[in-house]
Amino acid sequence: MTDYLPSYVEGAWWTPATTAAATEVRDASTGEIVTRVSTDGLDLGSALEYARTVGQTSLRALTFHQRAVLLKQFALALTERKDELYALSARTGATKADSWVDIDGGIGVLFSYSGKGRRELPNSTVHVDGPVEPLSKDGTFLGRHVYTTLPGAAVQINAFNFPVWGSLEKLAPAFLAGMPTLVKPATPTGYLAEAMVRILVESGLLPEGSLQLVSGSVPTLFEHLRLGDIVGFTGSASTAESLKAHPAVQTGGVRFTAETDSINASVLGTDAVAGTPEFDAYVRQLVSEMTTKAGQKCTAIRRAIVPTASADAVVDAVRARIAEKTVLGDPRAEGVTMGPLASTAQRDEVLRQVRVLQDAGGRLVVGSTDAPEVRLADGGTGTSEKGAFVAPVLLRFDDPQTDAVHAVEAFGPVASLLTYDTTADAAALVGRGGGSLVTSIATHDPVQAVDLATRIAPFNGRMLLLDRDDARSSTGHGSPLPNLVHGGPGRAGGGEELGGIRAVLHHMQRTAVQGSPQMLTALTGIWHAGAAAHSEGRHPFRKSLAELRIGDQIASASREVTLDDIETFAHFTGDTFYAHMNEEAAAANPFFPGRVAHGYLLVSWAAGLFVDPEPGPVLANYGLENLRFVTPVSPGDRIRVELTAKQITPRETDEYGEVRWDAVIRNQDDETVATYDVLTLVTKEPLAAPVPA
Numbered sequence: 265m266t267d268y269l270p271s272y273v274e275g276a277w278w279t280p281a282t283t284a285a286a287t288e289v290r291d292a293s294t295g296e297i298v299t300r301v302s303t304d305g306l307d308l309g310s311a312l313e314y315a316r317t318v319g320q321t322s323l324r325a326l327t328f329h330q331r332a333v334l335l336k337q338f339a340l341a342l343t344e345r346k347d348e349l350y351a352l353s354a355r356t357g358a359t360k361a362d363s364w365v366d367i368d369g370g371i372g373v374l375f376s377y378s379g380k381g382r383r384e385l386p387n388s389t390v391h392v393d394g395p396v397e398p399l400s401k402d403g404t405f406l407g408r409h410v411y412t413t414l415p416g417a418a419v420q421i422n423a424f425n426f427p428v429w430g431s432l433e434k435l436a437p438a439f440l441a442g443m444p445t446l447v448k449p450a451t452p453t454g455y456l457a458e459a460m461v462r463i464l465v466e467s468g469l470l471p472e473g474s475l476q477l478v479s480g481s482v483p484t485l486f487e488h489l490r491l492g493d494i495v496g497f498t499g500s501a502s503t504a505e506s507l508k509a510h511p512a513v514q515t516g517g518v519r520f521t522a523e524t525d526s527i528n529a530s531v532l533g534t535d536a537v538a539g540t541p542e543f544d545a546y547v548r549q550l551v552s553e554m555t556t557k558a559g560q561k562c563t564a565i566r567r568a569i570v571p572t573a574s575a576d577a578v579v580d581a582v583r584a585r586i587a588e589k590t591v592l593g594d595p596r597a598e599g600v601t602m603g604p605l606a607s608t609a610q611r612d613e614v615l616r617q618v619r620v621l622q623d624a625g626g627r628l629v630v631g632s633t634d635a636p637e638v639r640l641a642d643g644g645t646g647t648s649e650k651g652a653f654v655a656p657v658l659l660r661f662d663d664p665q666t667d668a669v670h671a672v673e674a675f676g677p678v679a680s681l682l683t684y685d686t687t688a689d690a691a692a693l694v695g696r697g698g699g700s701l702v703t704s705i706a707t708h709d710p711v712q713a714v715d716l717a718t719r720i721a722p723f724n725g726r727m728l729l730l731d732r733d734d735a736r737s738s739t740g741h742g743s744p745l746p747n748l749v750h751g752g753p754g755r756a757g758g759g760e761e762l763g764g765i766r767a768v769l770h771h772m773q774r775t776a777v778q779g780s781p782q783m784l785t786a787l788t789g790i791w792h793a794g795a796a797a798h799s800e801g802r803h804p805f806r807k808s809l810a811e812l813r814i815g816d817q818i819a820s821a822s823r824e825v826t827l828d829d830i831e832t833f834a835h836f837t838g839d840t841f842y843a844h845m846n847e848e849a850a851a852a853n854p855f856f857p858g859r860v861a862h863g864y865l866l867v868s869w870a871a872g873l874f875v876d877p878e879p880g881p882v883l884a885n886y887g888l889e890n891l892r893f894v895t896p897v898s899p900g901d902r903i904r905v906e907l908t909a910k911q912i913t914p915r916e917t918d919e920y921g922e923v924r925w926d927a928v929i930r931n932q933d934d935e936t937v938a939t940y941d942v943l944t945l946v947t948k949e950p951l952a953a954p955v956p957a
Contacts, residue, residue, distance in 0.1 A: 269299045269455055272465060272477040273311040275318075280304045287451055287480070292357030292604045293594040293641065295650025299455050303480035309488040311446060311476055315417035316492070319444025319473030324413065326471065327388050329916045331440050332381030334469060339374035341467040342460065346371070349428060349459055354595040356427070356453045357603040357652060362557045362595070365743075370432035370460075373762075376746035377436040384765050387913045387921075388789050389413070389442065393774060396784075396792060403794045408784050411772040413442035414519075416492030418771060419485065421507075423498045424450035424606045425560040427457040433746065433762055434496045439474065441771035443494070446476045450499075452607045454479050486510045491517035494771060498523045498562070501755050521770060522757030523750065525562055525673050527697035530741060531690050531716060532570040533707025538577040541732035546706035547581040549730065550679065553742050554656045555590050555602045559677035560610075563701050563742040566673055568658075569693050572683040579660065579681065583630045586656050593639030594651070600639050604652040605676055611652040614676035618657060624668035626659035626680055633657065654678075664689075670696040687712060691719035699754020704728040704741040725752030725760070791815050791910045791926060804907070805876035809914055809921050809948045820873035822904040822932065825861050825897055833865045860896040866938055867891070870905040870929050881947045883920055891940035895931060902932040910941065920947050 268286060270277045280286070286302040323331070342349070346367055353363035385391055390410050397407035418438040422430040431447050438445050449457035461477045464470055489495070489512040497504055497520065504522040512518045530550060536542035553565040570578050593600040605611045615633055622628070635647045636655040656677040661669050664682035670693075684690040694703050703724045707713050708731045717727055726749060728741050744750035749763035761767060777787060781794030791797075797817040804816040834840045842849040843856050851858045867888070876882070897903060906928045914921035925942040 267299065269301045269458055269479040271303065271306060271479045272458075272461055272475075273306065274314045274476070275472060278306065280306070289452060289455060290607065291355045292606055293355075293596075293648070293651045293653075295608070295648075298355055301451050301454060301480045303478060303482065306478065306480075308478070308482060308485055311478070312417050312419075312488050312493070314473055315444040315446055315476060316415065317473070319417070319471075320413075320415060320442075321473070322471035323439070323442045323444060323474055324389065326442070328385035328391070328440060329382050329387040329913075331442065332378045332385070333916045334471070335374045335381070335436055335439060336378035337469050338464055338467070339371045339378065341469060342367075342371050342374070342463055345463050348463070349456065352456045352459050353428075354603075356456060357558060357595065357606055359595045359600060359603050361601070362603065365556065366426045366429045370426075370429035373429065373433045373436050373746045377440055377768075380747065380764055381440045381768070382916070385440070385768070386789065386911070387916070390788055391769070391772065392788050392790060399778060404780055405778065406781055406784055406792060406794075407776060407778045408788065409774055409776055410788060411769055411774050413772055414492050414494060416443070416490065416494065418443040418445045419448065419489070419493060419495045420445055421448045421495065421497045421499065422450060422457070423562070424452045424610075425557055425562070427453040428460050430498055431457050431460060433744070433750075435475065436746070437762075437767035438494075438496075438771050441768045443771045444474045444476075446478060448478045448482055448485070451480065452610070486512045486518075489516065489518045494519040494521070496521050496759075496761065497757075498761075500525055501757070504757055519770075521751075521759035521761070523562065523701070523752075523759055523761050524755065524757040525675060526700040526752055526756040527566045527670055527673055528563060528700045528702050528741075529567040529569050529694045529697060530565045530704045531694065531706070532568070532574060532578065533705065533709060533712050533716075534571045534687075535709045535712065536706050537574060538581070540708070541735060542706045542708050542730065543574070543577070543581075545730055545732070545735040547578065547585055549704065549706075549741050551582055551585045551589065551656075552740065554658070554677045554679050555586070556742065558602055558605050558654070559656070559679075560605060560675055561742050563744060565679055565704070565741055567669065567693070567697065568679055568681045569664075569684055569690050570681060572685055575660070575681060575683050579629050579658065582658055586630060590656060591639060592636055592653060592655060593645075594641040596641045597639045597643060602656070602677070604638075605654060606652065608650070608652045610675070611654055614654055614674045614678065617672055617674035618659070618678055620672050621659055621668055621674065621678075621680065624672075625663060625666050626661050626669065628657060629660045629681070630658035631655045664693055665696075670698070687715050688719070691716055694720045695723045697723065697755065699752055699756045699758075700724050701750070701752040701756045702726040702728065702741060704730050706730040708732060723753065725749055725756060785814065789814065789911065791908055793926070797908055803876040804909055805882045806880050808881040808950045809912060809923070809946055811950065812909055812912060812923065812946070814909055814912060817906060817908040818874050820870075820905045820907075822902040823869055823873060824902045825865075825869075825899060827859070827899040830859065830861050830865070830899060833862055837862075837864075839864075856896050857898055860898055861901075863893040863938065866893075866897060866903060866929055867940070869903065870927065870938075873905050874907040874927075879951070881951060883945045883947060885942065885944050887943045889941040889943065891938065893938050895935045895937045897931060897937055903929055903937055905929050907942065914948060919949075920945050922946075
C-alpha cells in the first residue's frame, strides 16, 4: 500500500496530479512506508459546495428514521469487512484490543445512534423541543421551539489515535441530523479512515454527497467555510485555539466545537487502602489507561491523585501489574498487549514532554525513557529505532502543586502520581487541570464520593464513580459512550461530542416559532388544540396509517359517575384512599369538595367511551404519557372524552407505526378533568377482511 492515498470528493476518488508535496506515512512498528499523502490541487471550495447542494438535497429527502435505518446498514456493511480494517489497524501500532476499541467501538456508535434516532426522534425532518407555550388567552396564538437542519456542511477534523471511531462518532449524529459530512483524518493513520470510507462507498448505501473524505492537509479550509457550516475538531488544545480564532468562526457564523487534550485525573479515596476492592480496581484502571492505545487517548489518566498514606502502595502495585500484564512490541506478534505510538515523531514528542515533567520535579518511579526491548513481528526481541516504542512510565511529584504536572501532557503511556491529605485538597488538584474530559473516583464511601463529585463536577464533562459494586460492569475511565456527553470545559475544549440526541441537535438550529395552532400543526406534524379537527361517521380506530390523518377525532357520549361506582372501584382495586371513601376527611382536604372519583377510574372509563372494540388496524395500546388530573369529579358529575390523532409515526422497518392521541376528559360544565396522551400501535395498511368460518 505505497500508492498515494486518495481522497473521496464530489462522488469520486481523487489523487493528486503532482506529488512534490506528498508526506510519507510509515508503519508505526517497522518504519516501512505505508502510503503517501497529498492534497496538492484539491479544490476544497468545490467539495464543500458539493456537500451544501447535492449532499443537502439527498439528506433532506430522508426523515430522521430513514437516516437512522441507513446508519444501521452502514454498521452492518463495516462489520462484514472489519477484518480488513483490523489488518490495517495493526500498522498504526494498535493491538487487537486497541483495534476493537477503535473499529468495533465506531461501529457500535452507528448502531447506537440508529436505535436512538428511531426511538427518540420523530419520523419527520423537524424536531420539536419542549412544550407548547400559550401566548394568548383564547388559544389562537402559540409558541413552540423547533430544530431544523443547518444548511451547510459538517467538517470533521479528527485526531490520529482513533481513525475509525473518531470519524464515526462525528458522522453518526451529523448524518442523523441531515448534514453532509466532510471528514479530514489525521495524516499518520488516515489510511485506516480511508479504508472505512471506501467500504461505505462500495456498499452503495451512501446518499449522494452525504460523505466526503480529504486525505492530507487542508491549510485553506477555513477560507471556504460560511454561515451554516459546522466544524467538529478533535486534537490539541493549542490547535483548537488557533482555529477558533479564525474570522470564519469569530464573525462568519461558522459553528466550531472542540474536543481537545486534557489532563484527566483519577482520585483514590482515603478508604480505598491496599487490599480493598477499590484499591485493586483503581490500579487496574490506571495501568489500563496507561497502556491501551499506548496511552494515546484524550481520556487517558494523566494525574493519579492518591492519599499520601497510599502512595507507595500504589507505585508498587502499578509496577507489579505492568510487569505482569504488559508485553510491548509489534501488534502482529503473538502475545503483545501494547504497541508503539502512532509515529516516531509522536514518540519523540512524548519523550520530550516527559523530560519537561522531569525537569519540573517528576521522578521516574515506574519504567524508563530508554529505548525499550520489544517483541518483534517474527517473534524475536530487540530494540527498534524505526519503531515508535515507549515503555509505560509513571512519574511521582513530591510537590503536587507543581505547575507543569497540571499543564503538560505527554500523549502516550505516561501518568504522574500526586498525593493529597484531604478531599478538599484532592478536588483542588483536579481543578488545577483547567477543565477535563473525565475524572474517576475510586471509593466505597458515599459521603466521600458525594463530597468529591460535587466539588469536581464543574471541571469535568464526565465522572466515573468506581467501587466494588460496578468495577466488573464499568466500561472504564477512558471509554466515551454514545449515549453520554463526551467533552469537557476549559482546556478540554468546551464542546460536547456524542451525548445522545444532544449531539444530533448540535447540527441543527433551534428556532422559536410563533403562530396559530393550525400553522404550528402544519410545521411540526403534531396536532395542537385549536387546529382543525375532523369528526366523521367512521371511527378513527378503523383507519390504518395510510388512511388516518392528523386531527381525526372522536367525541364521546357522556357517562354519569355515581357513589356506587366509586365504592365498587375502590373495593375492586383495593384503592380505598380516604378521598374516595371518607366524606368528612375528603372535605377537609384543600383539593377536594368531598368524596371524589379515582383518577384511574376516569381514565378507564374514558377508554370505554372512545374505544372501538372490534379487531382492526389498532393492534395495541402501549402506554399513556403526560397524564394530569386537573378538576376533581364528584358523585353525580358526568364525564366525556375527546380523542384526537395528534402525531403519526410510521416505523420504517415494521408493518405498523405509532399513533399518539390527544385525550381530554371534560365534565358537564365543560371543565377539563384530565389530559394525557394515548399511544397505540396501528397497521400501515388496512387489514384484510376476515374469512368467514
